[in-house]
Amino acid sequence: MASSIFITMLFISSIFLPNIFADNPFIDEACSSRFEYFDRDICLRILRSDAQISSATNLRDFSIRIIQSAIANATSTHAYVLKAMRNSSMSGDHTTAKALQVCNHSYLAALVSLNSALNEIVQINEYMTASYDLLIASTDDVDHCRDAVKAAGVTDGVVLTGVRVLPIYGLSAYQIVDRLDAESRSPPPPGLPPSSNV
Numbered sequence: 001m002a003s004s005i006f007i008t009m010l011f012i013s014s015i016f017l018p019n020i021f022a023d024n025p026f027i028d029e030a031c032s033s034r035f036e037y038f039d040r041d042i043c044l045r046i047l048r049s050d051a052q053i054s055s056a057t058n059l060r061d062f063s064i065r066i067i068q069s070a071i072a073n074a075t076s077t078h079a080y081v082l083k084a085m086r087n088s089s090m091s092g093d094h095t096t097a098k099a100l101q102v103c104n105h106s107y108l109a110a111l112v113s114l115n116s117a118l119n120e121i122v123q124i125n126e127y128m129t130a131s132y133d134l135l136i137a138s139t140d141d142v143d144h145c146r147d148a149v150k151a152a153g154v155t156d157g158v159v160l161t162g163v164r165v166l167p168i169y170g171l172s173a174y175q176i177v178d179r180l181d182a183e184s185r186s187p188p189p190p191g192l193p194p195s196s197n198v
Helices: 002-016 040-049 059-090 094-124 127-152 157-185
Strands: none
Touching (some): 059 094, 059 157, 094 157, 127 157
16 A cells, blocks of 8 residues: 555656656657547656656667556556455445456456566567557556546545556557557658667
8 A cells, every 4th residue: 555655646746846857758759649548748747757767778678667667556556456445345335346346357457468568578579469468458458447436436546546647657658669569660750769779
């Protein structure tokens, strides 16, 4: 629970604190997603405030670090959701418990997708499949949780932050991995910095 609270505080502070790390040239591209529920400004702040992500010097490492952060965030939030689900059930709030049960399944599925994407990149440089897994984790997997907590009127800040942050990590990684996939087939388009994947 403490780690979930820390992640929520990191998320909140990333919104309000100035950028303290040098801007990575890949961050703007990573935060260019146009998917629903994707907040570009929050994406920029989250990625810029993470020293591991912002210090990556090539596109492949950059994508790996985003996915690793996504996995850490989703793992922590999932643990919090499980505890909140048990507490809601024991207190007789079955509406919230039922919504959190949906979130439990959503996070389990998202973690499978995120870990698959990470392994596909790290072990075999399979960017096309990895981008698909990132897209599923960031849309289908998390959408069920978002819809359930909205319908149930869940107000827990950690849960609500989790369903906002997971797509930011996943879709920003998707933007980069999709480019890696395209570059593995052809040179980068004019105007984009080279990925320096080697």
